Amino acid sequence: MxxxxxxxxxxxxxxxxxxxxxxxxxxxxxxxxxxxxxxxxxxxxxxxxxxxxxxxxxxxxxxxxxxxxxxxxxxxxxxxxxxxxxxxxxxxxSDLTAFYQKMRGDPIMGDLCEEYQGLRLLGIPDLFEALCWCIIGQQINLNFAYKLKQRLVQATGDKLHYMGRDYFMFPRAEVVANMSVKEFSHWQFSAAKASYLIGVAEQIQAGALTKSGLLGKSVGHIEQTLMGLKGIGTWSAQYVMMKCLRIGAAFPVHDVGLQNAIKVITDSPKKPSLAQLHQLNRKWHPWQAYATFYLWHSLIK
DNA sequence: ATCCAGGTTCGGG
DNA sequence: CCCGAACATGGA
Incomplete structure (x- = not known):
C-alpha cells in the first residue's frame, strides 16, 4: 500500500x-x-x-x-x-449490459442506447433535496424550476466563497422547516409549493422520514409512504424512487417529458396513450428508470 | 391571447 | 373510483 x-x-x-x-x-x-x-x-x-x-x-x-x-x-x-x-x-x-441487451432493437430505445451508450442515471443521493426538487418542478417548465431552486438555495443554503466564486449546498431541512409560506412568495413560489416544501422539511427534520428507513421497505410500501406526504403524488414518488432510491423499475408514466420524448422519437402526431405507456412499463421491466432517463436526455437541446 | 410546462389536491358526481 | 377545477408563473 x-x-x-x-x-x-x-x-x-x-x-x-x-x-x-x-x-x-x-x-x-x-x-x-x-x-x-x-x-x-x-x-x-x-x-x-x-x-x-x-x-x-x-x-x-x-x-x-x-x-x-x-x-x-x-x-x-x-x-x-x-x-x-x-x-x-x-x-x-450498476452493470448496464442487461439494459442494453433488453433494449437492442427496441423501436423507442434501440437507437438511444447506441447514441448515449455509457450515460448513467445521474442521482440525487439526498432524500430531502430529491423531494424538494420534485415539488419545485411540478407543473412548471424546467427552466423556471431551475430559477426557483436557484433563488431558494442562494437565500437559504450553506455557502462557501473560494477563489472569487460562491459555491452552494442545498438548504438543510431544519432551515426550510422554520420558514414561512410568505418568505417563499417573493421568490415566486406558489403558496401550495411553499407549504409542501415546509411540510416535507418538517418530516425529514423530525427524523420521521429517512432514506435508510425507506430502503428497508418493499417498493409498494415506499411508494405509499412517499405519496402520504402532502405534495408528493404518483409522479414525484416515482421520481424519488428513480433518482434517489435507485429503484430500477420506477417509471413516472404521467411525466410530460417522457411522453414528449416518445412522441418525438416515434414521429407520432400525439403523445402515447396511458395504455401504451403501461405496455412499455411491462416491456422495459426492470429498466424503466434507465429508459426514462435516456428519454429525458434526448430532450436536451 | 392562449396553451403548455418533468403535478397535486380538493370537492363533486 | 373517476373528473374537473384551482393553483401561480413564465415562455412560446
Whole structure:
C-alpha cells in the first residue's frame, strides 16, 4: 500500500459502459443550475464531508475518474465517504449490459442506447433535496424550476466563497422547516409549493422520514409512504424512487417529458396513450428508470 | 391571447 | 373510483 497524502487526487476506475461526457452533458443542461457546474470537462460541486464543506472536482483521465478536493485536504474517512457519494451520483456500481441487451432493437430505445451508450442515471443521493426538487418542478417548465431552486438555495443554503466564486449546498431541512409560506412568495413560489416544501422539511427534520428507513421497505410500501406526504403524488414518488432510491423499475408514466420524448422519437402526431405507456412499463421491466432517463436526455437541446 | 410546462389536491358526481 | 377545477408563473 502506497501512503498518500490528503491532497493527492483520488483515482476511481470506471466500469464498462461509462461515458463521463454524456453524464456531463446532462449535468450541464441548464444554466441556472446552482448546486454544481460543469467547466472544461470537469464537474465541480460543494458537498459536506464529515461536517466540513469541500469543493470537489471530478474529471476523466484515461480510464479513471480523477477526484480532487480544491479547498482542503481530506482524511481517510472523508475520502471513503466521497467515493460512495460519487458511486451513488454516477451509478458506478450498476452493470448496464442487461439494459442494453433488453433494449437492442427496441423501436423507442434501440437507437438511444447506441447514441448515449455509457450515460448513467445521474442521482440525487439526498432524500430531502430529491423531494424538494420534485415539488419545485411540478407543473412548471424546467427552466423556471431551475430559477426557483436557484433563488431558494442562494437565500437559504450553506455557502462557501473560494477563489472569487460562491459555491452552494442545498438548504438543510431544519432551515426550510422554520420558514414561512410568505418568505417563499417573493421568490415566486406558489403558496401550495411553499407549504409542501415546509411540510416535507418538517418530516425529514423530525427524523420521521429517512432514506435508510425507506430502503428497508418493499417498493409498494415506499411508494405509499412517499405519496402520504402532502405534495408528493404518483409522479414525484416515482421520481424519488428513480433518482434517489435507485429503484430500477420506477417509471413516472404521467411525466410530460417522457411522453414528449416518445412522441418525438416515434414521429407520432400525439403523445402515447396511458395504455401504451403501461405496455412499455411491462416491456422495459426492470429498466424503466434507465429508459426514462435516456428519454429525458434526448430532450436536451 | 392562449396553451403548455418533468403535478397535486380538493370537492363533486 | 373517476373528473374537473384551482393553483401561480413564465415562455412560446
Amino acid at each position: 502506497v501512503k498518500v497524502s490528503g491532497d493527492d487526487p483520488i483515482y476511481l476506475s470506471v466500469p464498462a459502459n461509462f461515458d463521463f461526457d454524456q453524464c456531463l452533458r446532462f449535468l450541464d443542461r441548464n444554466p441556472h443550475e446552482i448546486l454544481h457546474r460543469v467547466e472544461n470537462g470537469r464537474w465541480i460541486k460543494l458537498i459536506e464531508l464529515a461536517k466540513t464543506p469541500v469543493i470537489i472536482q471530478v474529471s476523466k483521465v484515461s480510464e479513471h475518474l480523477c477526484v480532487k478536493a480544491l479547498n482542503t485536504e481530506l482524511d481517510q474517512e472523508q475520502r471513503i465517504t466521497l467515493v460512495s457519494f460519487l458511486e451513488e451520483v454516477f451509478d458506478l456500481n
